[in-house]
Amino acid sequence: MVFEGAKMMIEIRCIDSQHKSDINIPNESFHMFGRIIPSFNNGLWNYKLERYNSENVREMTFPDEDYNYEDMKDSVFLGAYNDEKCVGLAILQPGLFKYMYLYDLKVNKEYRGQHIGQALVAKAKEIAAQNGYYGLYTQGQDNNPGACLFYLNSGFYIGGLDTNVYRHTKQEGKADILFYCEND
Secondary structure, eight states, X not given: OEEEETTEEEEEEEOOXXXXXXXXXXXXXXXXXXXXXXXXXXXXXXXXXXXXXXXXXXXXXXXXXXXXTTTOTTOEEEEEEETTEEEEEEEEEOOSSSEEEEEEEEEOGGGTTSSHHHHHHHHHHHHHHHTTOSEEEEEEETTOHHHHHHHHHTTOEEEEEESSTTTTSTTTTOOEEEEEEEOO
């Protein structure tokens, strides 16, 4: 899959063992500017965005993962390439039920806002369909509204909320919102 971003051609392709080092593109910072507050009423999920005051907005960077290609045999790695430079990554894993798990999704900071994440999701949905899945699922922290809004604007919908996942950790008080999307 090739598409034209702003001033460049981006190719989305599976990362093979020859390019296995590409699965470890570094994590880069993002703005934490609020919190997504999901609600469940009459069988429907909804949400509101609670924006922080400007003095409470901060940047965060997740630690780098140090993925091992050989240890992740069941995973599908997708790379977004500008020439031969990997500028985005999606990792898919077998899901328990009828949705394939989008384990990781990231785009280098200088390439964000150019629809690379959406192109990775589109290719991930194709792969999910080829493997007999109805779609994808993933999760986003409620205090990472940029990621949550990305998913919501990319065809995902809220399918659940995990309020216990961070109990007894340094991140206590956060929750994971579960997102799902269907194949086209």
